[in-house]
Amino acid sequence: MDNKEIAKILYEISEYLSMEDVPFKPRAYERAAMAIEELENRVEDIYKKEGLEGLINIPTVGKGIAERIKELIRTGKIRYYEQLKKKTPVKVDELTAVEGVGPKIIKRLYKEIGVKNLIDLEKAAMAGKIRKLEGFGQKSEENILRGINFLKSSGGRFVLGFIMPEVREIEKRIGDFPGVKKAIIAGSIRRMKETIGDGDLLVTVSSPRAGQKIMEIFVNMPEVMHVYSQGPTKSSVRLKNGMDFDLRVVPEESFGAALQYFTGSKDHNIELRKIAIKKGLKLNEYGVFRGKKMIVGKNEEEVYKILGLKWMEPELRENAGEIEAAQNNRLPKIIGYNDLQGDLQIQTNWTDGSNSIEDYVEEAIKLGLEYILITDHTKSLAMTHGLDERGLARQGREIDKINSKLKAQNSKLRVLKGAEVNILKDGRLDIKDDTLHKLDVVAIAVHSGFKMSKRDITERIIKAMKNPHTDILFHPTGRLINQRPPYEVDVEKIIRVAKETKTVLEVNAYPNRLDLKDEYARMAKNMGVKLSIDSDAHHVSHLHFLEFGIAQARRGWVEKKDVINAWPVEKMLKMLKH
Ligand code: DGT
Ligand code: CA
Ligand code: CA
Ligand code: ZN
Numbered sequence: 001m002d003n004k005e006i007a008k009i010l011y012e013i014s015e016y017l018s019m020e021d022v023p024f025k026p027r028a029y030e031r032a033a034m035a036i037e038e039l040e041n042r043v044e045d046i047y048k049k050e051g052l053e054g055l056i057n058i059p060t061v062g063k064g065i066a067e068r069i070k071e072l073i074r075t076g077k078i079r080y081y082e083q084l085k086k087k088t089p090v091k092v093d094e095l096t097a098v099e100g101v102g103p104k105i106i107k108r109l110y111k112e113i114g115v116k117n118l119i120d121l122e123k124a125a126m127a128g129k130i131r132k133l134e135g136f137g138q139k140s141e142e143n144i145l146r147g148i149n150f151l152k153s154s155g156g157r158f159v160l161g162f163i164m165p166e167v168r169e170i171e172k173r174i175g176d177f178p179g180v181k182k183a184i185i186a187g188s189i190r191r192m193k194e195t196i197g198d199g200d201l202l203v204t205v206s207s208p209r210a211g212q213k214i215m216e217i218f219v220n221m222p223e224v225m226h227v228y229s230q231g232p233t234k235s236s237v238r239l240k241n242g243m244d245f246d247l248r249v250v251p252e253e254s255f256g257a258a259l260q261y262f263t264g265s266k267d268h269n270i271e272l273r274k275i276a277i278k279k280g281l282k283l284n285e286y287g288v289f290r291g292k293k294m295i296v297g298k299n300e301e302e303v304y305k306i307l308g309l310k311w312m313e314p315e316l317r318e319n320a321g322e323i324e325a326a327q328n329n330r331l332p333k334i335i336g337y338n339d340l341q342g343d344l345q346i347q348t349n350w351t352d353g354s355n356s357i358e359d360y361v362e363e364a365i366k367l368g369l370e371y372i373l374i375t376d377h378t379k380s381l382a383m384t385h386g387l388d389e390r391g392l393a394r395q396g397r398e399i400d401k402i403n404s405k406l407k408a409q410n411s412k413l414r415v416l417k418g419a420e421v422n423i424l425k426d427g428r429l430d431i432k433d434d435t436l437h438k439l440d441v442v443a444i445a446v447h448s449g450f451k452m453s454k455r456d457i458t459e460r461i462i463k464a465m466k467n468p469h470t471d472i473l474f475h476p477t478g479r480l481i482n483q484r485p486p487y488e489v490d491v492e493k494i495i496r497v498a499k500e501t502k503t504v505l506e507v508n509a510y511p512n513r514l515d516l517k518d519e520y521a522r523m524a525k526n527m528g529v530k531l532s533i534d535s536d537a538h539h540v541s542h543l544h545f546l547e548f549g550i551a552q553a554r555r556g557w558v559e560k561k562d563v564i565n566a567w568p569v570e571k572m573l574k575m576l577k578h
Contacts, residue, residue: 001076003043006069007033008093009081013068015092016084018103026103031060038270047073091117097156099147099242100140100226108133122148143225150242157195158243159481161511161548164189166223166241167199174203174247177217179210182255186262190314192551194481194514198244200262204252208232211249218247254286256299261285267319275307275323283307315554334554335533335563340546342371342565342572344441345420345474345506345534350395351376352384353538357402357415363540365413371569373418373441374399375474380422380430381447389435392419396438414569416440420474425449427463429470436469441576443506445474446487454488461494465503471576472504472532477515491520498529502577504564505529507556509549510536521556530575531558532565 014029035058036043046054047070055066072078088110094117095106101121109115113129121144124130130141150156167189175183180203184190187200205211215235219227228236228244236246250258261269262285276283281290287297288306296302301311309326313334316322325331346360347353357374364372376395377386387395396417406413418441422430429436429444436442444464452460465473476494477486498505505524507516513536516524524531533549535542553563560566564575 001044001073003036003039006043006072007037009072009078010036010065010068012092013078013081013084015096015103015106016081016088019088019107020084021104028060028062029065032058032062032065035060038266040270040274043069044073089116094118095121097151098144099150099156100143100238101147102228118148118151147242155482157197157482158241159512160189160192160194160196160551161545163196163241163243164548166239170199170221170223170245171201173221174201174214174218177214179206180204180214181206181252184259186259187264190263191265191317192315192548192555194517194552196243198246199239201245201247202255202258202262203247203249204255205249214249215247251286252298253294254297256301256303257283257287257297258285260300260303263314263317265318268317268323271319271323272307272309275309279307281306313554315551316557318555332557333559335550335558335560335566337547337550339560339563339566340369340533340550341568342369342373342416343535343537343543343546344373344416344418344472344532344565345375345443345508346372346537346543347376347384347420348374350374350391351381351386355540357398359540360537360543361402361406361413361415363543365411367543369543370412371414371416371565371572373416373443375418375420375441375443377420377447378422378430380424386422386430387419389432392417392431392435392439416569416573418443420445422447423460423464425452425460427460429464429467433469436467439469440573441471442469443472443474444470446478450478450484450487452487454490457487458490458493461489462497465494465497465501468577470501470503472506473498474506474534475508475513475515475536476505476520477517479513479515481512481514483512486515491516492523495520495524495527495529498524499527502530504532504576507531507533507549507553507558508536509533509545509547509552510542511545511548514548514552516552516556518552518555521553521558525556525558525562530564531562533563534565 010029010033014026017026052066052070055061055069056063068078068080088107090106090110095101112133113124115121115124125141125145130136131138167185171183171185174180183203185201188196189199203214205214211232215230219230219235219237223239224237225240226238234248238244273283281288287294288303296306304311310329310331312322312326312331348357349355360372377384379386379388399415399417402415417439419439421442421444423444423446424430464470477489479486505516507521508514533553535545537543564572
């Protein structure tokens with residue numbers, strides 16, 4: 001039995017005990033489960049070598065829980081757990097995964113209407129049975145249904161770019177509150193992951209009273225739907241958007257250590273802790289300690305430094321080689337959030353975008369961009385009113401006019417002519433060569449036939465990449481996060497062909513696309529393939545999404561020199577093959 005399985009049972013015992021309103025014990029089981037999850041050595045091996053004593057020596061595992069683990073290892077069962085399950089025979093793991101459903105609710109739903117699992121819960125909600133229970137109501141029933149739908153579609157994770165505005169708003173509001181000295185969002189949001197489980201906000205305050213006050217403010221924010229707990233150092237809530245959010249007040253002298261710890265990732269932290277141990281130190285969320293004495297903790301840099309590491313960007317902290325790189329002073333200089341000079345994918349109201357070319361021009365000037373490439377869809381994508389050869393020619397004349405106007409106004413912005421040319425099922429492009437020839441940049445993309453076999457779709461894309469007019473392959477895998485899996489394309493092969501054919505691969509910044517994924521972006525960069533980072537805007541407000549594409553590239557260790565739209569326009573155009 002591996003550590004994960006043992007931890008899972010301990011977590012479940014904790015949930016069952018919360019159902020029974022037992023004090024303290026649920027938390028003890030939860031803490032033990034967490035400790036075991038992150039343990040290096042197998043619990044079974046520890047028991048074999050050191051017996052019960054070894055189990056008790058696992059941090060946070062006391063004698064009582066150690067006995068249960070021993071029973072589990074020896075007999076494959078814990079009687080206590082079996083009894084708890086018998087008493088309330090429900091699928092806790094399934095049910096607690098639904099937003100807004102905790103142990104107490106599970107118990108009532110079971111006792112009063114016999115809900116045992118997710119399917120029962122959905123049926124009961126659909127039949128309007130939950131709203132009739134005392135203390136529930138139509139709203140809680142709707143919330144439960146929404147929770148089930150979300151769970152089904154997403155595994156309970158939120159798309160970073162879609163929740164970021166609200167997260168930043170909360171971070172700012174808390175940070176601006178009198179008595180709050182610092183407020184920084186940590187966790188996967190600070191690492192700018194594609195999707196987010198929950199929010200982790202850290203603050204330091206000027207006095208315990210200010211700490212109390214900020215907790216009060218936090219749990220009463222208008223965004224809050226449910227308060228799980230409110231305490232002097234930690235409060236947890238669920239927001240109306242369904243996401244859980246924790247606020248922690250940490251001592252100022254520990255802020256750096258806390259920020260480091262709660263930024264994670266967990267795997268990164270585990271490696272750091274190993275390094276600390278090798279140096280005879282102890283690292284936790286309060287600081288770095290030698291014996292009982294805290295030696296650093298106030299800022300992150302010093303925490304890394306004392307472990308012999310250079311400070312590194314949160315986007316790199318995934319235990320994917322960054323620790324070794326930091327030890328050897330070989331961290332990449334990843335692309336910065338202000339490094340893009342242009343945006344190379346924009347759809348306008350010539351096809352399925354909502355805004356005119358001029359609207360985008362105005363917005364791009366506000367953002368300080370130097371060029372934008374207009375890439376409307378092409379004719380075989382009929383539902384978007386894709387442009388044919390004549391349409392592209394007409395649009396080209398309009399772009400010429402806009403550019404003359406911009407020049408007359410001494411604007412440095414330049415509009416480039418492009419298209420998001422459809423790759424047909426046989427790998428040909430749906431626009432004739434002489435029209436492609438007249439565009440500044442030709443981008444290609446798959447928009448149909450997603451279900452083709454791996455070999456067929458890979459060959460189809462490769463054939464299109466080999467077209468001498470092709471410059472960029474847009475959204476190379478076609479996935480929509482939480483909605484549609486990628487097509488079965490062989491990405492490694494596409495990267496090799498990109499190298500051969502000098503095709504640029506796109507990191508799409510649209511929050512629920514974000515292909516090329518970080519690991520493939522990194523692979524491409526390592527092979528010398530150039531990338532572009534594009535918003536895929538269908539509305540002027542979408543130009544702001546560039547940030548999330550940059551984040552994706554940063555997580556793939558991509559540097560400024562690898563990204564063609566971080567270059568000045570002339571250099572960028574010269575590099576392209578056609
Ligand atoms: P999420 O919320 O699933 O998107 O991902 P994170 O990374 O925000 O994870 P979360 O919220 O569970 O915890 C925040 C950070 O706290 C995590 O990145 C690292 C740290 N952390 C959490 N649990 C553990 C643990 O068991 N061991 C260690 N070493 N660190 C942990
Ligand atoms: Ca989190
Ligand atoms: Ca958290
Ligand atoms: Zn479109």
